[in-house]
Amino acid sequence: DIVMTQSPDSLAVSLGERATINCKSSQSVLYSSNNKNYLAWYQQKPGQPPKLLIYWASTRESGVPDRFSGSGSGTDFTLTISSLQAEDVAVYYCQQYYSTPPVTFGQGTRLEIK
Amino acid sequence: QVQLVQSGAEVKKPGASVKVSCKVSGYTLTELSMHWVRQAPGKGLEWMGGFDPEDGETIYAQKFQGRVTMTEDTSTDTAYMELSSLRSEDTAVYYCATDRGEGWFDPWGQGTLVTVSS
Numbered sequence: 632d633i634v635m636t637q638s639p640d641s642l643a644v645s646l647g648e649r650a651t652i653n654c655k656s657s658q659s660v661l662y663s664s665n666n667k668n669y670l671a672w673y674q675q676k677p678g679q680p681p682k683l684l685i686y687w688a689s690t691r692e693s694g695v696p697d698r699f700s701g702s703g704s705g706t707d708f709t710l711t712i713s714s715l716q717a718e719d720v721a722v723y724y725c726q727q728y729y730s731t732p733p734v735t736f737g738q739g740t741r742l743e744i745k
Numbered sequence: 746q747v748q749l750v751q752s753g754a755e756v757k758k759p760g761a762s763v764k765v766s767c768k769v770s771g772y773t774l775t776e777l778s779m780h781w782v783r784q785a786p787g788k789g790l791e792w793m794g795g796f797d798p799e800d801g802e803t804i805y806a807q808k809f810q811g812r813v814t815m816t817e818d819t820s821t822d823t824a825y826m827e828l829s830s831l832r833s834e835d836t837a838v839y840y841c842a843t844d845r846g847e848g849w850f851d852p853w854g855q856g857t858l859v860t861v862s863s
Contacts, residue, residue: 669848671848671849671850673790673850680840680842680852680853680854680855680856681790681840681842681850681853682853683849683850683851683852686847686848686849692851724789724790726790726849726850728844728847728848728849729848731797731804731848732792732794732797732804732805732806733792733806733807734780734792734795734848735792736789736790736791736792737789738789739789739790
């Protein structure tokens with residue numbers, strides 16, 4: 632099974648500042664035949680289901696603000712919020728879909744306002 | 746646009762079974778691959794299983810094999826997840842979510858809280 636490890640577990644950032652969340656996979660999730668990283672990011676606010684933000688490691692889902700961006704390749708990935716807004720307070724998860732079953736998620740990173 | 750609406754909260758005793766439903770609208774169930782993910786209180790996301798269109802079969806996470814059954818009623822576009830031999834550790838919010846053939850999940854149902862308590 633591919634283990635996904637996020638860092639940090641929690642993060643406090645001032646409004647308007649940059650937030651960076653990391654995700655590391657125990658093996659590469661880059662498929663060489665199509666050069667795609669099989670990695671997605673989700674945002675989960677309290678009492679709500681997860682919401683898809685990014686897939687293929689860097690493709691923003693329709694309707695997601697452009698302050699959210701994903702980067703990385705192979706085993707190391709980053710979700711960046713360029714200018715933190717109050718509504719971005721949430722828990723963020725990465726997920727690999729390269730080697731399934733099982734689908735695996737990171738443990739989550741809690742983002743708060745400083 | 747796909748929408749998923751789940752059944753309401755359940756309270757079960759240890760050893761019992763629970764069956765959670767997930768009604769699809771906007772698409773037919775046959776156009777989607779349905780998965781189930783659970784989240785214990787204050788914890789992360791745990792994939793339980795889902796439909797693999799390449800094999801045409803439902804695949805279960807090893808942890809739940811023998812205890813979980815995922816079924817579909819295509820006449821009503823409703824998916825079901827039944828978990829048996831419940832224990833307190835199964836107390837969680839259970840989500841259905843669709844995989845549009847690529848591997849990521851979107852959208853998700855609103856979640857169903859299952860509480861296992863004597």
